[in-house]
Amino acid sequence: MNENIKNIAVIGLGLIGSSILHALKLNFKNKFYITAYDINSKNRKVVRELKIADKVCEKIAVSVQNADLIFLSVPVGVVGEVAKNISPFLKKGAIVTDTGSTKLSVIRDVRPFFSKNICFIPSHPLAGTEHSGPESGFASLFKNRYWIIIGEKNDQNVKKLDRILSKIGAYVELMDADYHDRILAITSHLPHLIAFTIVGTASDLEMDIKNDVIRFSATGFRDFTRLASSDPTMWRDVFINNTDSVLEMLQRFNEDLTELQKLIRKKDSSKLYDFFSRTKRIRSQIIEAGQHEPEYKKKK
Amino acid sequence: MNENIKNIAVIGLGLIGSSILHALKLNFKNKFYITAYDINSKNRKVVRELKIADKVCEKIAVSVQNADLIFLSVPVGVVGEVAKNISPFLKKGAIVTDTGSTKLSVIRDVRPFFSKNICFIPSHPLAGTEHSGPESGFASLFKNRYWIIIGEKNDQNVKKLDRILSKIGAYVELMDADYHDRILAITSHLPHLIAFTIVGTASDLEMDIKNDVIRFSATGFRDFTRLASSDPTMWRDVFINNTDSVLEMLQRFNEDLTELQKLIRKKDSSKLYDFFSRTKRIRSQIIEAGQHEPEYKKKK
Known part of the structure; x- marks a missing residue:
C-alpha cells in the first residue's frame, strides 16, 4: 500500500x-x-x-x-x-x-x-x-x-x-471537472453567495434594527451568517473561477425567486402552499441519503 | 404570582x-x-x-x-x-x-x-x-x-x-407589532423564502445532477433544506400576512444580489473581497451576543 x-x-x-x-x-x-x-x-x-x-x-x-x-x-x-x-x-x-x-x-x-x-x-x-x-x-x-x-x-x-x-x-x-463545478455551483457556491448577500443586506439596515437582527437571529438568519463568515479570499477566488456555473445557477434561482415574489404579491395561497410542500421532499431525500448530520454514517 | x-x-x-x-x-x-x-x-x-x-x-x-x-x-x-x-x-x-x-x-x-x-x-x-x-x-x-x-x-x-x-x-x-414584523421579515421570513427558493431551484434540475446535489449537500445546501422543510401551511400564511415587510426586504436583497452578480461577471476581485469580509463581522457580533448556539446562555 x-x-x-x-x-x-x-x-x-x-x-x-x-x-x-x-x-x-x-x-x-x-x-x-x-x-x-x-x-x-x-x-x-x-x-x-x-x-x-x-x-x-x-x-x-x-x-x-x-x-x-x-x-x-x-x-x-x-x-x-x-x-x-x-x-x-x-x-x-x-x-x-x-x-x-x-x-x-x-x-x-x-x-x-x-x-x-x-x-x-x-x-x-x-x-x-x-x-x-x-x-x-x-x-x-x-x-x-x-x-x-x-x-x-x-x-x-x-x-x-x-x-x-x-x-x-x-x-x-x-x-470529471466540468460536472464537479456544476454540482458545487448549486450545492455550495450559490448557497454561500446567497448567504453573503442576505447578511450584507442586513448589515446595511439602520443601526437600531440591525442590533435587533443580531439579537433575534436564531430564527433562520443565523444559519446564513455561519456560511457568510467563511474565508473571504477563498470565496472571492471561487466566484472568479467558477463564474459560468455560478451565474447559470444564479439565473435559475433568480427566475424562481421572481416567480415566488409574484405569488406573494398576488397572495396566491394555493400556489405558495404547493411550492412550500415540494421543497419539504428534498429534505426527506437528504435525510434518507444520510447527509442530514455532518458525521453521517453512510457506507460507500 | x-x-x-x-x-x-x-x-x-x-x-x-x-x-x-x-x-x-x-x-x-x-x-x-x-x-x-x-x-x-x-x-x-x-x-x-x-x-x-x-x-x-x-x-x-x-x-x-x-x-x-x-x-x-x-x-x-x-x-x-x-x-x-x-x-x-x-x-x-x-x-x-x-x-x-x-x-x-x-x-x-x-x-x-x-x-x-x-x-x-x-x-x-x-x-x-x-x-x-x-x-x-x-x-x-x-x-x-x-x-x-x-x-x-x-x-x-x-x-x-x-x-x-x-x-x-x-x-x-x-x-410593537410593526417593528416585530420588520425584524422578523429580515431574520426569519426572508431567510426562509430564500431557502425555499434555492431548494426549489435544485429540485428542478435534471435527475442525474439532482441526485448528486442530494449526495453532496453537506457543503452549504443542507442548511437551506432544513429551513425549507418547515411547515408549508405556516409559511404560506406568513408570506400572505407579512407581505409588505417581506417584499421590502426582498427588494433590498435583490438589489444586493444584482450588484454581487455584476461583480462576479466582471470578476472584480477587490470589491468581492471587501463584500465577503464585511459579512464576517456580523457573525462575530452574533457570537458576541450569545446567539451562536440554539441553547445560548445569555442572561436578560
Whole structure:
C-alpha cells in the first residue's frame, strides 16, 4: 500500500492544509516524512508549534524537492502561481494534488506548468468549517466526508491517492471537472453567495434594527451568517473561477425567486402552499441519503 | 404570582401548542387546570395519549369557556376565524394570546371579534424546529429563546403572561407589532423564502445532477433544506400576512444580489473581497451576543 510514497509535502497551511497534516499524523503515525510550507510566516510558526509536520520549511523548494506526493491547499486564485514556483523542483514521477473548490480553473491554471513527468490529480475535499487558519485544523475534518478526485479509476496514481484519503476517513468519489463545478455551483457556491448577500443586506439596515437582527437571529438568519463568515479570499477566488456555473445557477434561482415574489404579491395561497410542500421532499431525500448530520454514517 | 390564572386553554396542537402543554406541565406541575383543543381529531388523539393536558376537548367552546388564559397556537391564516368561533364563550376578563409569526395581520384579524372585556395580547415565541405536529413538541422548546409580546410593560395582564412565559424558560421582550414584523421579515421570513427558493431551484434540475446535489449537500445546501422543510401551511400564511415587510426586504436583497452578480461577471476581485469580509463581522457580533448556539446562555 502506497508503496512509492515516502515523502509528502503540504503547501498552504490554512484550515485544509493543517487538517491534512493532523489527519496524516493521526492515521499514519510516522509512515511518511512530511514537510509543510506556507507563504505566511505566522502560519508556519503555528504549524511548527502544533508539531504536526516533520519539518516546516522556510522555502517552498525545500518542502517539495523530495516529495512523492504534494498537496496544494492554497486558494484557487494562486494555485497556478504556486504550481509555477514548485515545478522546477519537483521529483520525476511526483504526484501533485490540490484541494480547491473549483476544478476547471485549477486545471487551466496548473497544467501548463507541469511536465509529463509530473502526475497532477485535481481533487476537492467537501469539508470545511466557517473558521480559517492553521489553528482551526483538526484530524477528523475529512472523516465521513466526500473527497472528489478528478481522475480515472484505473490510474495507479489515483489509486495511491485514494488509499491515503480513504485512510484519513474520506469517501473518495471520481468525477470529471466540468460536472464537479456544476454540482458545487448549486450545492455550495450559490448557497454561500446567497448567504453573503442576505447578511450584507442586513448589515446595511439602520443601526437600531440591525442590533435587533443580531439579537433575534436564531430564527433562520443565523444559519446564513455561519456560511457568510467563511474565508473571504477563498470565496472571492471561487466566484472568479467558477463564474459560468455560478451565474447559470444564479439565473435559475433568480427566475424562481421572481416567480415566488409574484405569488406573494398576488397572495396566491394555493400556489405558495404547493411550492412550500415540494421543497419539504428534498429534505426527506437528504435525510434518507444520510447527509442530514455532518458525521453521517453512510457506507460507500 | 398569576393570582387570577387558574384555567388555561391551548387551542391548536401542533409543534408550538403541544410544546406549550409540555412546558406548562413540566414547570407548573398541577398549578393550572389545562384544556386543549385542535380542529384535527388526530392531533387531539396524540395529545390525549401524551397526557400533557388535563382535558382534551371535542369542542372548542368547552375548551375555552372557563379559561383565564388562552393560547391560540394556530396558523396565522386561521387565527381570525378561531377568534370569531371562541368569542361568544370567553369568560369576562380572559386573557387571549397567540403565537403567530406575523403580528399586524393577527391584530387586524383577531381584534374585531373580541369585546372590551377580553384582553388580547399578541405574542410570538421565536422558537421552532423543522418538524411539525403534536408528536414533535417538547418541554424545553422555549428555554432560553425570546418570546415577543406586543404590549405595555405596566399592563397587569402583560405581567401575568410574562411571568408564565419566563417560568417556562423564555426571555420575554416587548415591542410593537410593526417593528416585530420588520425584524422578523429580515431574520426569519426572508431567510426562509430564500431557502425555499434555492431548494426549489435544485429540485428542478435534471435527475442525474439532482441526485448528486442530494449526495453532496453537506457543503452549504443542507442548511437551506432544513429551513425549507418547515411547515408549508405556516409559511404560506406568513408570506400572505407579512407581505409588505417581506417584499421590502426582498427588494433590498435583490438589489444586493444584482450588484454581487455584476461583480462576479466582471470578476472584480477587490470589491468581492471587501463584500465577503464585511459579512464576517456580523457573525462575530452574533457570537458576541450569545446567539451562536440554539441553547445560548445569555442572561436578560
